[in-house]
Amino acid sequence: MSIRSAAKRQAALPLFAHSESVAPVRVNVGEDFRTALRCFTFSGAPTAEVEEGGLHYFVNEFWTSRQRQAHSIQEISYRACFKPQLPEFFIARRTDTGGRVYDPFSGRGTTAVQAALMGRKPIANDVNPLSAILVRPRLDPPPRAAIEARLAGLDLSRGRFTDEQNGLLAFYHPDTLRQICALRDYLLERAASRRMDGADEWIRMVAINRLTGHSAGFFSVYTLPPNQAVSIGSQQKINAARNQTPPLRDIAAIIRRKTRTLLTDGLPLPHPSALLMTGPADATPELGDGEVDLLVTSPPFLDVVDYEGDNWLRCWFAGIDVNAVRIDRHKGVPGWEAFVRRSFTEFARVMRPGGFVAFEVGEVRGGKVLLERHVAEAIQGLPFSVLGVMVNAQAFTKTANCWGVTNNKGGTNSNRIVMAERTGSVS
Ligand SMILES: C[S@@+](CC[C@H](N)C(=O)[O-])C[C@H]1O[C@@H](n2cnc3c(N)ncnc32)[C@H](O)[C@@H]1O
Structure with missing residues (x-):
């Protein structure tokens, strides 16, 4: 057989x-x-x-x-x-x-x-x-109360995006992108000043997972599944083909919801x-x-x-x-075998x-x-x-x-x- x-x-x-x-x-x-x-x-x-x-x-x-x-x-x-x-x-x-x-x-x-x-x-x-x-x-995971308290203490309404980040508007409503940039700046500053704690790390992990996807549970407009971000150009094409513009999202609410789901068990x-x-x-x-x-x-x-x-x-x-x-990305088998041997x-x-x-x-x-x-x-x-x-x-x-x-x-x-x-x- x-x-x-x-x-x-x-x-x-x-x-x-x-x-x-x-x-x-x-x-x-x-x-x-x-x-x-x-x-x-x-x-x-x-x-x-x-x-x-x-x-x-x-x-x-x-x-x-x-x-x-x-x-x-x-x-x-x-x-x-x-x-x-x-x-x-x-x-x-x-x-x-x-x-x-x-x-x-x-x-x-x-x-x-x-x-x-x-x-x-x-x-x-x-x-x-x-x-x-x-x-x-x-x-x-940190206690859920600590995550909730941290989210409640963040003011995400005053974020700014730079000209360089304008392209991200293919995925996000301008006010969603402002929230994302505010959260990103906060997290990067906490990391740089070595003040990141368990609640920050949790929020960062959930936010990363909610960046793009194909439902209202994500920060973005409809796009590929969340593990595959397309390029800005490809997203513009998706938007044109679907005749869609990115809707406004409340990113803190989305992070809260996903936190609840992750901790269900x-x-x-x-x-x-x-x-x-x-x-x-x-x-x-x-x-x-x-x-x-x-x-x-x-x-x-x-x-x-x-x-x-x-x-x-x-x-x-x-x-x-x-x-x-x-x-490690190998087109040919010999290179891949050598990589496997080094690893083993x-x-x-x-x-x-x-x-x-x-x-x-x-x-x-x-x-x-x-x-x-x-x-x-x-x-x-x-x-x-x-x-x-x-x-x-x-x-x-x-x-x-x-x-x-x-x-x-x-x-x-x-x-x-x-x-x-x-x-x-x-x-
Ligand atoms: C098939 S994925 C692993 C997925 C994992 N089993 C899971 O369930 O999420 C392979 C991973 O290898 C990582 N990777 C690629 N080259 C590597 C290397 N030389 N050393 C360590 N990690 C590497 C990639 O970043 C990727 O996350």
Whole structure:
């Protein structure tokens, strides 16, 4: 059986197989993970196993958004983020309370936040400073009363925008832009004078998430989904095509509403203090040798996502010079493999022997390039033993397709996770 047909078979299983009343098989830390995956079932749907290209694939619907809603605090958008169910799966099975969970390509911090929610130590890194700005306040949110009080104390009516910022009127009503600029100036001044506290950090994180989107819950007029800011020129075209002008918004009210939604499910569990780093994944001196028990991550997939372009407006708001951020984007496989090898060389240093890696790679080039095989190639000779590749096979939907079937959107929907164990001793 091919991986594709294994995935199709799993995805075609009836929906009742995922009923919440059926408890999934739990696997204890230390149990052989391959055996665990073999035994995995949500009610009789066995894991399919396929040997292909020198790798052992485990195919099943290991998690699904139907099975369990993610915690509300995870609900901020980011390009190419994975679902919280992915890190949750590994954190639950490969660590105990207090375990040290690391994501070197953290993005919105799905892994770090999930680790905090489960009482583990969150360790996160991303080359873009935007990541820590999105992650930190959600690991240890301030009391809601403090956020409300801070918002109530801000006068956002007197903001000004410069001639240079005029272009932003493609997204915002002039009075909305004045409010945004007032909030931005306030936050930048607090950061510069080192007076930023938890309430400021929270407000900044929520504001960044509300900058653009396609409903009245965002500061902007209708535009692309919030994780992808278009250029000013493209927004002018969208406005002309839709015959729209940006409406006036009350940005403090929008921040209050989103705060309520994010905190609906409560706060993370008490957890060991987090370590958040900003820099390339292959050089993380803040992290000591052997300090990581579990690494769950997804790197950039070749050049599929334009992280600089998509985040330009968020970076502007946060005062980040987007041109100074060195995102790894590789057109060709050899360059990408070299980047993966450099990263794993550093992972070998920071992981304890016996530590577990879940390295999620997406579907690229219409399924013609199988990145998981290039990961296995890239890490040969490093102290890791590849346990196999997990394929989370999900039912077909319009936008979420099964293994091997692209949605032609340049992104990725199937999860293929290279699983590896750190072997040997700390170098
Ligand atoms: C696929 S996204 C990660 C998304 C994340 N799993 C989430 O759920 O939000 C890849 C991330 O890698 C970051 N990145 C790119 N090159 C990097 C590098 N050399 N070192 C560290 N991070 C990098 C990008 O800024 C981006 O946030």
